[in-house]
Amino acid sequence: MNTEFWISKRYLRSTRKQRFLPLMTFVSIAGISIGIIALITILSVMRGGNEVLEKKLMGLNAHVTIVDEGNSDDLTADKIHSLIPEYVKNISHFIQGETIARSKTGDEVVATGIRVKGVSEEDIKNLRDVEFYFAEDSSLNSLSPSDKSSLSGIILGDELLSQLNVHPDFGDKIDLIAPLAQVGPTGELEPIARTYKLIGSFRSGFYEYDSRVAFVSFREGEKLLGLQGMRGWQITLNDPYKIKKVVEILKQSLGSDLRIESWDRENRKLFAALKLERWAMGIVLFLIVLIASFSIIGLVMMLVFDKKKDVAILRTIGMNIKDVRKIFLLYSVQIGAVGSILGGILGSILCFVLMIRPIKLPGAYYLDTLPVKWSFFWSLVFVLLGVFVAALSSLYPVSQSTNEDLVVTLRYE
Structure with a gap:
């Protein structure tokens, strides 16, 4: 243990004999501890929320999506599989587009814009972390009924049920209108309207999907969306961490008419907003630690004034200015270390408690x-x-x- 550290440690302990220094020391340590606890706990919660959001998005989206912007029929599932055989778990065709959903309850007509996605029944079964509810007389097979006289089925997001005042158990029907789906006799684009039976609903835990997305069979999606439908292929991988490599292979092998994107790239605006939110919250919480540091400034200044005679004696017996300053620097570092380590331990304990005994949230938070x-x-x-x-x-x-005059300081000693 060197001399500077030993003296600074003695100063830290000797503050008990002073009137204000012990209180200032406690306030400084407590302020830094609270700031570190807040940083660790709140940012751990934000990271946990981001992880849950990523899982939900991965459960709703394919790992890689290929959009055929040229509406070419050359691309097939077999061709895609031949390019990345060791990475592929599932490949399926889809079509999606924007439509107007309309329901009628008595004399009241309700309409809202939704995104319709036409997929296979197998694709819906493969959706992860999504809760489905079906009417008693319906199932997933009701999307494409074998009886041609029966209406095709539709599955709405949970939030859409309340928006349209419908429910699967009531046998409600939904009208979907695709505004620019076909070419009319005059050569202008005209709408296509079709009626569907509401057979079920889904809850993903992600409001943007639950309030805007509906599923129909792929064949019905083609009939409804027509020319305005965006067609493509969705690929599920064996290892989600190989997404970047798969996207690179597909971009090099396939034509420029195809738009190839990973699920995180499609949601890049959302992730950018969340990242900005984390940084903003981190800066705000850091201000707590910064404010606590002001008390350290006052504390060290009081200590310097109180120990100016000690400083004069140390310099008189040969200690240089650099070593004297090092004493007070080590003193403040020890205060910061005690407060930070204490805050780190308490913040980590609090996080583990929240992980073992998590706080239950209201249903409005989707968690x-x-x-x-x-x-x-x-x-x-x-x-x-x-x-x-x-x-x-x-x-x-x-x-x-070290700015005090040694002669003046020691005159009466």
Whole structure:
């Protein structure tokens, strides 16, 4: 243990004999601890929320989507599979487009814009983390009834049920209108309207989907959307972490008329907004630690004033200015270390408690419990950040510790 550290440690303990220094020390340590606890806990909750959101989006979207913007029939599932055979788990055709959904209850007519997606029954079965509800006399097979006289089925998002005042158990019917789906006799684009039986609903836990998306069979999607439908292929991979490599292979092998995107690329605006939110929240929480550092400035200045005679004696017996300043710098670093480590431990304990005994959330949040994802790396970063801020805040008072005149200070000693 070197001399500077030993003296700074003695100063930290000797503050008990002073009147205000113990209180200032406690306030400084508590302020930094609270800031670190807030940083670790809140950002762990935000990371947990992002992880849940990613899982929900991966459950609703294929890992890779190929959109045929030229409406070419040359691309087939076999051709796609031959390019990436070792990565593919499932390949399926889809069609989607924007339509107007209309329902009628008595004399009341309700209409809203929705996105209709035509897929196979197998694709709907493969959706992960999605809850489905079907009417008693219906099932997934009701999307394409064997009886040609029966209406084809439709599955609406859970939020759409309340918007359209319908429910699968009531046997309600939904009219879908695709505004620009076919070429009319005059050569202009005309709408196509079809009626469907509401056979079920789904709840993904993601409001954007539950309030705007409906599923029909692929064949019905082609009949309804016609020319305005966006056609393509959706690919599910064995290993989701191979997405970038698969996208590169497909882009190199397929033509420029095809738009190839991964699921995270399609949702890039959402993830960019979430990343910005995390940074903004981190900056706001960092201000708590920064404000706590002001108390360290006052504390070190009080200590410098209280120990100016000690400083004069140390310099008289040969200690240089650099080593004297190092004493007070180490003093503030110790305060920052105690506060940061204490905050890191308490913040981590709080995160583990929330992970073991999660807080239940109301249904409006689309989550059953408060998600928490603790990270040792980020906890360590926040602890080191607290120590760094404490050291940085002491630079000015430390620089003033050796400005006193030694003769004047020691005159009456």
